[in-house]
Amino acid sequence: MRVSIFVLVLTYIVSVVYGVSLNDNGTSYTLKNDYATVVIAKSSGFITSMKIGGNNQEFLNRSYIDANGGKVYFAAKRSSVITNTSSHVEIAFYDTYDSKSGLALDWEVRYTMLSDTRGVYFALRHNHSASYPTTSFSEIRLVLRLKADIFNWLQVEDNVGRFMPSAADQNKCVEMGPKEACKLPNGEVIHKYDYSIDMLKHNVHGFASQSTGLGCWFVSPSMEWKNGGAYNRDLSCHQGGSDSLQIMYMAGSHYGAGDETINQGENWSKVYGPFLIYLNKANSVQASWNDAKDMATKEGKKWPYTFTSIPGYVKERGKVTGTLAINNPLTGTRLPLEDAVVTLVQPESNTEPIPHQQWRHTSHWAHSLNGATPTFVIYAVVPGTYQLRAWAKGVVGEFILDQLVTVKAGEVTNLGKFTFNENRIAPITWEIGIPDRTAMEYRHGDHFNQWGLYYEFEKDFPNSVNYYVGKSNYAKDWNYCQVSIPGSDGKYKGVPWNIYFNLNKIPTGTSVLRISIAASSSAALSIALNDGKATPEVKDLIDDACIRRDGIRGIYRELEFKFDPSAFKVGENKFTLYCRKIGGYQTYYSFDGIMYDHIRLEAPGIDGTTTNNASGSGNNNVKTSTTTIIRTSTTTKAPTPTNNNNNNNSGSCAAQWAQCGGINYSGPTRCCQGSCNFVNDWYSQCV
Template sequence: MKFNKKIFYFKVNYASVVISKKDGYITSLKIAGDNQEYLNRSYIDANGSKVGFHAKKSTIIKNTNDHVEIAFTDNVLNMDWEVRYTMLNDTKGVYFSLKLDHKANYPDTQFSEIRLILRLKSDPFNWLQVEDNVARYLPTADEQKNCQIMGPKEACKVKTGEVIHKYDWSIDALKHDVHGFSTKNGLGCWFVIPSMEWKNGGAYNRDLACHQGENDSLQIIYMAGSHYGAGDEYPKKGEDWSKVYGPYLIYLNKAESPQESWRDAKAVAQVEKAKWPYSFVSQPGYIKERGKVTGKLTIKNPLDNSIFKLNDAVVTLVQQESNTESIPNQQWRHYSFWTHSSYQLRAWSKGVVGEFILNKMVTVVAGQNADLGEIVFMENRVGPITWEIGIPDRTAMEYKHGDHFNQWGLPYKFPQEFPNGIQYYIGKSDYFKDWNYCHVSVPGKGGKYQSIPWNIYFNLDQKTTGTSILRVSIAANSSTALSISLNGGKNSAEVSNFKDDACVHRDGIRGFYRELEFPLNANDFKIGENKITLNARKIGGYNNNYQFDGIIIIIMNININI
């Protein structure tokens, strides 16, 4: 490493990195053998650029032939920030980490976003990729200039007539490990993320990753984010709280094409995951020794004790909800890893309705194995399923447009594609094309948007007895209340206490999962055609909508003729 009054200069045989002493920002990224500068600029900020990190002090932590590490410090939002950059002798780029520290005697604070942004040169870094199947060349800077602002405001119609929307390239935290940009010749810059255990918002929280910016291609990592309902973080006076975000790798590579650059970055991500937790980290608060939890998850059908075949199952350890601890989708104080603490175990699986919560806390000790043995959950089912719509997987992917949900403007197509709303006939309709991926409001009289009911029709050839159950699983909701009715009768009690996850208008496919049950009186059914109506009502916000995960009806003591 070399340095002077203005910069620190990191260099290995593979790459070079320049960091400003003034701010603690990266000012240059280059790969050996190629003089192409990656960056226009970079910065670290909070709350949508309302406040920013500007280093007040820099400290050389280590400077050897094998390991260079610099720490920068500042106090922002009543918290101590420590940013570290690390380069090892085999690092193809540089590692970044951030520690936030709110001491008990510090005043209250609140923040919704903490992020690192690399503004790459859009010419030539114009190939964006965030997932295997989410990639494209961006419009040129000239095509983006003076674009027409659409709705929502982040959507922009460029000169070619295409509408680009930065939320189309958001990512889910649980399985995500790479995103970034490449040139058409395969010169790439990627965030390689071995773990998102520090991310707020739960296992499937979604957040921005990359987007356009005329002369800049914006490569972003949100260490804290609230775009999809995760909420603000708010350390209070008297609370001693800290968290380390990262380290993650800013990886530079060169390949034959953008696709090869991506595949190489994905391979490096697997290597970095195998190293996690990193042994080289000395930043206080970073936990190297972890506990382990083992066991076998089994979910059974209570009607016949048969075992469901689990597909894409997820098991999480979270904080138990309380007066001071929010739902898992909005938890932020803690990590999603296991050291010395007690956790609540929650699990779910594709093809099985519901979320299953262990009825005792799981205590984990660093360096030890907590073997839970076989954990058996019973699905909540009071009778055989009469009919169902969708696939239980906590998303709306199986419905119309769900396979390409991250595309601006899909909700606006609903009035043209379904001019009479959803009229779904059990046994005849196909939810892949006859059930929209989101229930949205449509323009009404005077230009005001209004919600319209969705109807489900089915036939019965005999009367039923007892109380039947309609189970509605919600994949996402924004400012909408839901009620149901049977055969035009009285509406059920309205469910309105949803959390707004902003999923639909930010082009997502999953938000805050919610499972609802509506009892149905036997006297309200009739022989012949029956109709269930799903009623939506706007209750706030500028956009109201929701997405269904699935709908199941259990009609007691009857055979259905569909």
Template sequence: MSIRNPLNFILLFTVYSTIAFAAGYKQADTAMFTDQGDRVLLNNGIVSAVINKSSAHMMSYRYRGIEVLKDGYYSMDGGKSYAQPGHCEVSVKVNTPNLVDVMFKSRWQPGLRQQAFDIECHYVIEKGTAGIYCYALLTHEARYPQGRIGEWRYVWKLPDGVFDHINVDLLRNMDMPSADDYRNAERTTIPEAIKLKNGIKAGQYECKYNYSAAYYDIGTWGHTSNKNKIGAWMVLGGYDFLNDGPTQADLNAAAGINHLHFARNHYAGSVTSVATGEKWSKIFGPFLLFVNSSNDVPNALWADAQKRVAEEKAKWPYTWLTGVEEYPNSAHRGVLAGTFKINDPYKPDVKGANAWIGLTTPEVDWENDSKNYQYWVKTDNEGKFTIANVRPGQYTLHAYASGAVGEFEKQGINISSGETKQINTLTWVIPRDKGKLMWEIGIPNRTAIEFKFGNQYWHPFMWETYSPALPNPLIYNVGSSDWRKDWNYVQSAYWNNDGTLSQWPWKINFNLDKLPSVGGEATLTFAFASLDRARLVTFINDDITPFDTFLPTLKTGGNALIRQGIHAKYSTYVLKIPVSKLHRGNNSITLVSNSGKNRTDHIMYDYISMEIPQ
């Protein structure tokens, strides 16, 4: 073979040697790393993992002599666009007595997958750690065509018969049906949902969306085994790579599986889109596939996993992950600290405690951003906050809190490498220039969980439960009704006893002792936890002609009712009503959200209030 250009020879040799390693070239074995030809073995004496070189699939994961994995892999999208890494180049990034980091890189090429990104997957084993760390990088080279990703996740499939209990949060902490129970279940009209005929949940519906949650709220999720006295958990130490902020929910644990969705695209999550000619890269993780053991199942195991979250947060960013531009160490990140306060003349108890504070990319909607990093923390009881480990750059600060509609924003926050920036107290003054607060329904907290059946939202086919329990039309009397009992968590079509659907108007009755002598406008403020293919039609005082029809075009979708969510995207709407449309004494406002012809269209109200000038 003739090589005219020595550089070409070097490049060719590099490619061939890398491919040879991927196909079976033997790397030097060490205490925690063994090259097994077409796979590698990681073993620290506590856990062991076998990873296929070509696909980056984890083929085996053992703990205390028990196989805790059926399959483990990265994947993108679904249907005809479904893709996994393939034809990986493999190299050992780090191989020391204390840590091994093995890279599996799948370079994009036409015909390999639709998503024009290089996928670089890493598996890391550390001495003394009961788990395997994972992280991945996506790279879009400038020469690539447009790249677009919806779903992007790590999937840890569990073996049948090993685990029997699921732990997500206080609502989803329960023994699970067996694999046979699932196999013998009935299909339903919702493709992902089944109805169990046997076992501990016989007669109940089951679906992977039963367990969806906001990752920021839980930090860890997984399964435990009453028989084997072990647990298998996803554990997050960092969250900056996640899309769409702390409210975004997605799949996590479900029957026989642990998910980690980096691009949480369910519930109207954003997609990652990179233009032709644009160079872009982002790191996802590291996260920990954590395992533990205890005779106290599941409580001690769950508590231990939650403790591990705190430990991993304290280690972030990990000192062992070096030489990756997308993951600067702590010395090359910055810190923002300050105090956040809320000043609301009508609600003096809302002061800024336990508020969410975040730094996000300027001029980008943080609720629809999967392309950039975000940094969010909660304030303490005094409103103090510290946002640590922020990559240097220009940011916009956002804040929101339970009890306040909308959010606070401050632009032009510059974070420098190695800087700890202390900013002056941030005060969000809630404008109260619309008159007296006459009444309100709910708590402005970006969720509908406080309403009737709100703690059961995660069950499939909930309209079969709430419709028979509530009247049509729903009547809410300000002053005597209780929104926790009389206001449903979702306004959808009404399910009738014969299985048909009909429209479900909701009527709010209220009394006005007097009207302003100078006229003016009443202000009806709506905060929505979810809007999906719905319109909001408002009628005043039994007028048969709609006073207003709101057709939302932003922050909609997500299928939160069918996918058993308690919120999707947050939005608000302010409706001005001439005082002349109201009466002294009894008044009513009727809300209609859909045609009543399907199960998907709905509104989940977060909060409604009326203010009237005096």
């Protein structure tokens, strides 16, 4: 006990005595406390050296800050010392726009070290004045190129970590398709996108050393500033020869987020971060990872940071609370919610879709909500006006609250209990998969971040997918993606998939095949029932690159395909899914296709007892979201709603073709006939 007390006291004394210091030798700044030493070049604003106290091992080969994959680099024109005390050192680097700049932006980079900082904090501010010309960018990133011979263990999630191949083996790599993938001498193919991350629950990624126990991690207490927010997926770490690349994408377009364009005449600024470059040492790489996660938890409790003074960073925040419920509209009963998410996003403009491609503002969210009516709290929300969106595992779709949410500094916005109604026109006859916005439950979905699975389709399904409801098991009989295969002429062609199911009677009214899309790339989709005329194609699915970049969740979409009773028959029926290549590469490899999240048939007069449910598919909870409606008896295509559920606080119903939802709309949201379909944020209509 005495020893423990002595150690604690000694640690306290050391931290008080030494604190943090700043040294300027004319060419570089050195930030140092008794835990870490970080050197930053004055000419560039880039970190040139990182070491842990008492250990002479250099972490870095080099680092840089750039845009658009290295086409534009941050180039410090000047620097200044913002704070220099024994407890707080903060320095700033500035790159101000001129006619020679690669982007029409001002850049300000801040590095901060406190007396107890185990590494260094990084923050970046962009500014675009109205007088600047129009400018666009797809990526903004900080890259640390660590020494690969030392930092040879990569980890980005609990279940995504590995020992990286040597630089010598990588230099012998043979390029595969796509070009970012290469085959090592041992036959293994490595692909940098196998280590991508989803922002929703992410807070740490980086490298550790098997030989020294050292670790270098990006610790992010908040990802509120990331373009796309909770919806976004992006690259994080990979290896290149003698460098282990640890990357923080402050803006990125790898999974369909799109470019960011600021027009002349527009004043705009944004702060990315601060986040912590965390340096540690542990007995094993797994211990280093666990320690980094613990640090992420601690840093999260400090958010928003009080130490930074970078212009535009908001310290005075608000809080949003509420209780979420989703009803089955056919029964009025609550649907149990699992791993539900509530997000706050700020509308950008009528021409820029949200939330997947949102970038101008911050977004905030709460996740992992469970129960019939879970209560949520979204902390540290930047004051402003937001749109609330929600979704949950086991429930199809995404919901929008029919009122905007205003957040004020120092105040709690209590939304009370709000209830959404799912969009379902009839009882579920059968369903395939689990509505969770991923294709993870299907064949190969449990190891999706592995190069080349799309090439396995012909071998796994030589006769394509023929799924028999009640007999097949989607875990092995439904592939994680529907892709093209090479034809005899070398060009890739689509292969139809079939779903077989039995009916003992004909539906009494219009039925809906509701298809939730987890991801898509350069593909169009149409459906035929019993070899009849196929529906008009849905051609506006966004290419989110998820297939070629080894993801499992891209840009979510819900589609409705409507069928008249006369299209069905007693006995065996068949839906055919035609996925056609409409862009991308025509030869060499196939990266077009669709990842299905969930498929279900809703048929009036048939409650699921007249046909067998899909094996392993026992979840009958459904909900509404981004919906396109296709009807077999016409060629009419409804507007492409991204969300067609607004909360219903009224017991009345809206007539067919009447308004049933939208921002500031206060009337009935339940349709007397048909479904409430989203037209735009301000208007939904019963059709």
